[in-house]
Each structure stands twice: as C-alpha cells, then as structure tokens.
Amino acid sequence: MSQLLSSLIELPTQTLVLATAVAVGAAALLVHAYLFDAVGKHGNLPPGPPVDSLFSGHRIPSTHPWRYLEKLTEEYGDIFTLRIGRSPLFVLGRASSAHRILEKQSALSSSRPRLVLAGELLSNNKRILLMPYGDQWRLYRKAMHETLNDTVAKQYEPIQEREARIATLHLGRLGQADGGGGDFQRVLHRYAASVIMQVTYDYQVQTLDDPLVRSVAQRGHALAMCIRPGASVLDRYPLLEHVPTWLNPWKQEGLRLRKLEQELYLGQVIKVRERMERGECAPCFVSKMTERQQELGLTDLDVAGMSGSLFGAGSDTTASALSIFVMAVCRYPAVLARLHEELDRVVSRDRMPTFDDIPQMPYVRATVQEVLRWRPVSAGGFQHSLTADVEYKGYVLPKGSTVVGPHWSISRDEHEYPEHDVFKPERFLQSGGAEANGTSAQDEVKGTWFAPARGSVAFGFGRRVCPGLNVAMRSLHINIACMAWAFDIAQPDGRPERVDTFAFNSAANSHPLPFDATFTYRDPARKGVVEEENIATGELDRIAASRGAT
Numbered sequence: 001m002s003q004l005l006s007s008l009i010e011l012p013t014q015t016l017v018l019a020t021a022v023a024v025g026a027a028a029l030l031v032h033a034y035l036f037d038a039v040g041k042h043g044n045l046p047p048g049p050p051v052d053s054l055f056s057g058h059r060i061p062s063t064h065p066w067r068y069l070e071k072l073t074e075e076y077g078d079i080f081t082l083r084i085g086r087s088p089l090f091v092l093g094r095a096s097s098a099h100r101i102l103e104k105q106s107a108l109s110s111s112r113p114r115l116v117l118a119g120e121l122l123s124n125n126k127r128i129l130l131m132p133y134g135d136q137w138r139l140y141r142k143a144m145h146e147t148l149n150d151t152v153a154k155q156y157e158p159i160q161e162r163e164a165r166i167a168t169l170h171l172g173r174l175g176q177a178d179g180g181g182g183d184f185q186r187v188l189h190r191y192a193a194s195v196i197m198q199v200t201y202d203y204q205v206q207t208l209d210d211p212l213v214r215s216v217a218q219r220g221h222a223l224a225m226c227i228r229p230g231a232s233v234l235d236r237y238p239l240l241e242h243v244p245t246w247l248n249p250w251k252q253e254g255l256r257l258r259k260l261e262q263e264l265y266l267g268q269v270i271k272v273r274e275r276m277e278r279g280e281c282a283p284c285f286v287s288k289m290t291e292r293q294q295e296l297g298l299t300d301l302d303v304a305g306m307s308g309s310l311f312g313a314g315s316d317t318t319a320s321a322l323s324i325f326v327m328a329v330c331r332y333p334a335v336l337a338r339l340h341e342e343l344d345r346v347v348s349r350d351r352m353p354t355f356d357d358i359p360q361m362p363y364v365r366a367t368v369q370e371v372l373r374w375r376p377v378s379a380g381g382f383q384h385s386l387t388a389d390v391e392y393k394g395y396v397l398p399k400g401s402t403v404v405g406p407h408w409s410i411s412r413d414e415h416e417y418p419e420h421d422v423f424k425p426e427r428f429l430q431s432g433g434a435e436a437n438g439t440s441a442q443d444e445v446k447g448t449w450f451a452p453a454r455g456s457v458a459f460g461f462g463r464r465v466c467p468g469l470n471v472a473m474r475s476l477h478i479n480i481a482c483m484a485w486a487f488d489i490a491q492p493d494g495r496p497e498r499v500d501t502f503a504f505n506s507a508a509n510s511h512p513l514p515f516d517a518t519f520t521y522r523d524p525a526r527k528g529v530v531e532e533e534n535i536a537t538g539e540l541d542r543i544a545a546s547r548g549a550t
C-alpha cells in the first residue's frame with residue numbers, strides 16, 4: 001500500500017521536474033536566440049573572451065577602453081568578437097584585419113551604427129559623423145570634398161600661418177596676465193578653434209571666452225554626453241522611440257537639444273549670408289555652400305548641420321595632436337634638439353617658418369607622423385557598421401553588425417613599430433614617410449608633402465576617412481615647425497622621465513590631461529621676430545587694447 005502511495009507521489013514529482021526542465025530549457029533557448037540573433041544566424045564568427053554578463057554581454061571599461069582592447073588583441077589576435085547587449089562587435093586590432101575589412105571592402109563597411117538619441121533626435125540626421133552610409137551621406141561628403149579638398153585647403157594656408165604666429169606669441173608669454181597668459185593647452189585650443197571657425201564661418205576667435213566658441217563647445221559637450229556608450233535608454237531599447245513625445249522624456253530631451261543646436265548653427269549661417277550680401281565675407285565653408293546650395297540640392301538645415309559638425313570634428317582633434325607633440329618633446333628632448341638642427345639649417349633665426357619650408361624639412365614631417373602614431377587622437381577608433389556580410393579569414397561577419405579598428409592597438413603593433421612606446425620620428429624617415437603609399441587617407445592627398453604615412457590610421461578608414469585631413473595636416477606641420485623654431489620646450493623640473501605619457505582623458509577624441517611645460521625662447525632674436533610678425537597679425541595691438549580696456 002505504502003509502495004503504491006509513494007509511486008503515485010513520485011509520478012507528478014517527476015512530471016513536474018521534467019516540465020520545469022523543459023520550461024527552463026525553452027526559456028534559455030529563447031534568451032539565447034534573443035541575445036544572439038545576429039550571431040546565431042551565421043555561426044562562424046571570430047573567437048572572443050567569455051561574456052561578463054549573460055544579458056549585457058561584455059563590459060568595456062569606460063576609462064581608456066582602447067587599452068582593454070589592446071590586451072584582448074594580444075590574446076585573441078587581429079580579429080575577435082565582443083557582445084554588447086544583443087549585438088556583436090568585431091574588433092580589428094591590427095592593421096592586417098582593419099586594412100582588409102575597412103579599406104579593401106569599404107563599399108560594405110562604411111556605415112555607422114544607429115544612434116537614436118545622438119544621431120536621429122539631437123542631430124536630426126544632419127551630422128555627417130553619425131550618418132548611415134547612403135545618398136544623404138554621399139551628398140554631404142561631396143559637399144565637404146568640394147570645400148576641404150587639397151586645392152581649397154591650400155587657400156587657407158595664410159590663415160594657418162597667421163594663427164600659428166599668434167599661438168607662438170602667446171606661448172612665449174605664458175604666465176603673463178596681460179593677455180598672454182593661460183596654460184599652453186588653452187593657447188593650442190585657441191589656435192585650433194580660430195582656424196576651424198575661419199574655415200567654416202570666416203570668423204576669427206581671439207580668446208576661448210568668446211561667447212560663440214563657448215556656445216559651440218556647449219553643444220559639442222551635449223553631443224558627447226549623448227554618444228557615450230550606454231548613455232541613452234533609447235539606444236538600448238530603440239522601440240521606445242515610438243512612445244509619443246508627450247509621454248517620452250528621452251525624446252523630449254533629444255528634441256530640446258536639437259532645437260538649441262539648430263538655432264545656433266542656422267544663426268551662424270544667416271550671419272555669414274548677411275556679410276556676403278554686404279561684400280564683407282571672405283570665402284569659407286558656409287559661403288561656398290551657399291553659392292552651391294541649389295545645385296547640390298541642399299536645404300538651409302543641411303548647410304547648418306554640415307558647418308556645425310566641423311567645429312566638433314576639427315577643433316579638439318587638432319588641439320589634442322599639438323598637445324601630444326609638446327608631451328613628446330618634453331619626454332624626449334633629443335627629438336627637439338634634432339628639430340632645432342633642421343630648422344636652423346632651413347629657416348635661420350631671422351624669420352619664422354612658412355609652408356614653403358616644410359617640403360625641405362623631412363624631420364618635421366616625420367615628427368608629425370610620429371605624433372599621430374605614438375598617441376593617436378581617436379585612440380579607440382570610430383565604429384563602422386556593415387551593409388552586407390563581410391568575409392575575413394573564413395569568418396563571416398553578418399550584415400548590420402559593428403566593426404571597429406582601434407587606432408591605439410594598430411599603432412602599437414611591435415612588428416610594425418619596434419619599440420612602439422618610444423617617440424621616434426626616425427622610423428618614418430626610414431620607411432619613406434609621406435612618399436610611401438597604401439591607405440585611403442593617402443589616396444586623398446597622394447604625392448603631397450603632408451600625406452599620412454604608409455599604414456597610418458590616424459584619420460580613419462575607407463570611405464569614412466577624415467575629410468578635414470588636408471586642413472589638419474597643414475595645421476600640425478606649421479605649428480610644430482613654429483614651436484620648435486622658437487622655443488626650448490621642457491618639463492619644468494628638467495626631468496623628462498617625470499612626464500606621464502599615458503595621462504589622457506577617455507573621450508572619443510582623447511586629449512592629454514593638463515600638464516606643465518615651459519616654453520623659453522631659444523634666443524632674444526627669435527622673440528623679436530615673433531613680436532614683429534605679430535605687429536603684422538594685429539595681435540600685439542589687440543593685446544594692448546584689451547589691457548587698456550581693463
């Protein structure tokens with residue numbers, strides 16, 4: 001009797017266990033299918049480390065994420081898979097994979113991952129950096145090419161020479177309160193802001209406290225906040241976009257930011273047009289776009305969006321690269337000594353360097369290349385997304401997934417760059433530097449003295465390569481030549497080993513954290529030349545006037 005009873009109890013217990021197991025198994029399969037839908041369909045994917053969490057996948061540290069990716073590259077090789085939420089991210093940590101996928105197959109790998117808050121709501125799909133590959137992006141690229149190509153960029157050289165002279169004057173006056181003060185990074189920032197504002201709006205920036213520069217920087221900051229990985233719930237759950245605006249605080253915020261941005265950028269376009277009508281505007285991005293607007297089929301919002309994008313893309317990046325140069329010569333004084341030798345041979349102490357001198361200065365050119373390699377500004381690289389399946393080493397990377405080539409790990413490959421952590425411009429003298437060829441960045445400017453070196457990834461990849469590189473490379477050359485011509489630049493205690501060459505912020509365009517450097521004129525004659533040049537730029541008068549006004 002008791003045997004019968006226990007078998008009756010056992011039966012439902014077994015059934016219950018079985019049913020629970022089936023339910024758990026089914027749920028696991030569903031979760032698996034949900035989390036790995038893109039991955040599961042294709043199967044043959046590059047290996048990668050185990051996930052940190054079943055639901056969120058891999059957690060990439062927010063501090064210097066590129067260093068984490070470098071470690072994984074050393075472990076897993078030139079391609080590996082991470083999972084971010086539901087989506088796979090393929091990391092191309094070496095030149096081999098990045099070149100093969102982002103350059104050779106760039107027709108398939110030149111889109112951007114969708115960013116609902118930053119790209120669609122805030123930017124109204126008018127920010128080229130975040131735009132998906134397609135007709136609108138092509139139109140913007142064409143417009144940018146017309147206004148930033150080598151021939152047009154050459155016309156901006158006088159602006160860059162003048163601004164480099166102003167920057168040199170301010171560097172020589174660091175610590176003085178009468179308009180020459182501020183730390184050196186602010187001086188370099190002012191240079192970059194002023195050049196990009198003149199290129200875009202024919203608007204010269206005198207100080208970083210200029211209200212327009214502040215407003216533009218605030219908009220850039222708002223964008224940076226929205227782009228941070230995981231910053232927006234709308235990007236994690238894009239379906240929320242369909243919740244009506246009055247019930248949707250994230251959408252309201254995105255649209256509020258869009259309004260602020262559009263008012264600012266449209267306002268600047270209108271001001272340029274008013275000055276054009278009065279015949280007071282020098283050629284700049286907005287004036288050229290205004291002339292070509294109808295022909296290209298651009299709306300006012302397109303012109304406003306494109307011109308607004310330029311400051312964010314071109315100002316911080318240039319300022320950061322110039323600060324990296326200062327960091328490098330503080331840490332490696334022998335590099336500065338060799339630059340001094342070259343400048344003394346080509347330029348003499350009686351005048352400042354000009355663009356015409358640069359082709360005669362291979363060491364200056366090699367130094368620029370090494371700045372871009374040693375501490376790449378866009379260290380983590382920019383994410384691209386695939387518009388079709390892409391094959392590499394027998395793996396199939398599925399359409400729609402995201403790939404990234406971190407500039408940091410690619411530029412620190414010991415096979416390509418022995419003693420990668422040492423700042424050594426000589427490596428670009430040996431390899432033929434600017435004359436060598438092979439990347440799409442070089443295709444842009446092939447044969448010119450400022451082409452990025454063979455294998456350089458500093459300006460990105462394939463069809464998304466930086467359209468501002470003609471302007472950027474000119475800025476780096478002229479400023480590095482002027483700084484090295486004028487100054488002994490040093491770590492203040494005279495102890496180069498104290499320079500922390502890893503002290504950078506973690507922004508997408510990474511910037512050295514504030515550090516001290518001294519800028520001492522190499523001799524009084526050079527100081528005299530810089531001051532004389534700045535009578536011509538008008539900067540000495542401006543400083544005197546601002547002193548009188550206070």
Ligand code: HEM
Nearest residue numbers: 128129313314317318377378382459460461464466468472
């Ligand atoms: C040292 C200075 C600079 C560096 C290191 C730099 C680097 C980059 C990189 C890495 C990208 C992304 C490429 C990719 O997706 O693979 C980019 C895109 C871009 N850059 Fe630059 N850049 C610099 C200066 C400039 C300047 C001066 C301008 C404007 C005059 C500019 C305008 C742009 C624009 C509009 C894009 C977006 C292109 C697109 O998505 O199609 N950049 N830049």
